[in-house]
Amino acid sequence: MSFINYLSREINCKLVYYGPGLCGKTTNLQFIYNKTAPEAKGKMISLATEQERTLFFDFLPISLGEIRGFRTRFHLYTVPGQVFYDASRKLILKGVDGVIFVADSQIERMEANIESMENLRTNLAEQGYSLDKIPFVIQYNKRDLPSAAPIEELRQALNANNVPEYEAVAAKGDGVFDTLKAITKLVLTELKKGSGQQ
Amino acid sequence: MNPQMVMYEEEFNQIQAVVERLVKEANAKVVFIVDKNGQLIAAAGDTENLDTTSLASLTAGNIAATGGMARLLRENEFATQYHEGEKANIHIQLVGNRVILVVIFDARSSLGLVRLRVRRASDELNAIFEALLTKVQSPDRNDVLTEITDADIDNLFND
Numbered sequence: 001m002s003f004i005n006y007l008s009r010e011i012n013c014k015l016v017y018y019g020p021g022l023c024g025k026t027t028n029l030q031f032i033y034n035k036t037a038p039e040a041k042g043k044m045i046s047l048a049t050e051q052e053r054t055l056f057f058d059f060l061p062i063s064l065g066e067i068r069g070f071r072t073r074f075h076l077y078t079v080p081g082q083v084f085y086d087a088s089r090k091l092i093l094k095g096v097d098g099v100i101f102v103a104d105s106q107i108e109r110m111e112a113n114i115e116s117m118e119n120l121r122t123n124l125a126e127q128g129y130s131l132d133k134i135p136f137v138i139q140y141n142k143r144d145l146p147s148a149a150p151i152e153e154l155r156q157a158l159n160a161n162n163v164p165e166y167e168a169v170a171a172k173g174d175g176v177f178d179t180l181k182a183i184t185k186l187v188l189t190e191l192k193k194g195s196g197q198q
Numbered sequence: 199m200n201p202q203m204v205m206y207e208e209e210f211n212q213i214q215a216v217v218e219r220l221v222k223e224a225n226a227k228v229v230f231i232v233d234k235n236g237q238l239i240a241a242a243g244d245t246e247n248l249d250t251t252s253l254a255s256l257t258a259g260n261i262a263a264t265g266g267m268a269r270l271l272r273e274n275e276f277a278t279q280y281h282e283g284e285k286a287n288i289h290i291q292l293v294g295n296r297v298i299l300v301v302i303f304d305a306r307s308s309l310g311l312v313r314l315r316v317r318r319a320s321d322e323l324n325a326i327f328e329a330l331l332t333k334v335q336s337p338d339r340n341d342v343l344t345e346i347t348d349a350d351i352d353n354l355f356n357d
């Protein structure tokens with residue numbers, strides 16, 4: 001749920017990176033953090049286990065440029081990917097404005113991707129959102145690995161709705177900002193549409 | 199789904215006044231208000247050396263987590279939380295199930311005083327946010343979003 005502040009002239013939106021454990025969600029945020037100018041970002045917070053697995057969420061506030069005199073600010077969250085953290089994932093989806101699904105391209109993670117995508121659809125529905133309607137993009141990550149499945153195969157398994165999709169090597173930063181730009185565009189477009197209907 | 203959160207100058211000034219008075223009356227170091235999604239709405243007191251954006255997000259995460267626990271126990275929300283540290287204490291109050299009022303205080307104040315003052319501030323804040331919600335949902339508000347063009351959005355990324 002976006003937050004429009006007419007006083008500080010800010011548009012605030014919440015984006016969530018979703019996907020199976022170890023697909024590269026935290027890596028996406030780390031790259032964005034490293035490449036964003038100090039004045040345009042806040043601290044990155046990771047609530048993680050001692051083994052650096054995400055326990056609750058990662059959080060990174062960034063600001064993009066201005067639109068009509070309003071500064072656009074995005075709060076980026078990741079969810080913990082492991083199956084047993086489902087309760088936490090539901091909480092983080094509350095009030096979400098846009099979702100990035102990070103798929104792990106490795107062929108042996110195909111099942112985990114599909115399971116996570118179904119989990120996303122279910123958890124969004126519980127919050128009253130439909131995955132078919134909410135701003136949504138898919139990132140096929142880890143394209144550098146030899147066991148990466150062909151894009152066509154990933155697309156068939158994960159992208160029936162033909163949403164914007166990006167190949168990425170998040171560990172090197174390839175595709176990370178393309179993905180971010182795509183979702184922020186969709187979110188702002190949706191905001192504009194939604195307000196027009198009122 | 200929740201309606202969008204919007205803040206206007208009039209309501210912000212009312213909220214800020216409540217928050218500033220609470221700092222004084224409760225002898226608090228810092229008072230701030232966060233919405234349930236972690237967006238900071240207002241802050242007062244000694245916020246200079248405080249990362250309020252991070253605190254806001256963590257507070258909301260905390261309330262969300264205890265809310266999840268409450269649901270499992272078939273409780274309503276746990277509306278109040280209190281954490282005692284060596285130097286600083288933090289009192290967290292859910293207001294109208296919509297925003298979160300956070301008071302940080304030290305030995306110059308006491309839990310009893312903070313509780314007392316928070317109660318009154320909560321009632322006032324509740325009324326302000328209720329009025330704000332009504333205003334947000336009224337159809338004729340002048341909305342910046344309707345004026346945004348596709349070109350505006352594209353321009354954001356022309357760097």
Ligand SMILES: Nc1nc2c(ncn2[C@@H]2O[C@H](COP(=O)(O)OP(=O)(O)O)[C@@H](O)[C@H]2O)c(=O)[nH]1
Nearest residue numbers: 021022023024025026027081141142169170171
């Ligand atoms: N080879 C390769 N490794 C990656 C890539 N992206 C992330 N990783 C690695 O995958 C592991 C898990 O990444 P992480 O971001 O913690 O996954 P998360 O569980 O989704 O947050 C880490 O060791 C990363 O360095 C990538 O594009 N290629």
Ligand SMILES: [Mg+2]
Nearest residue numbers: 025026053054
């Ligand atoms: Mg992670």
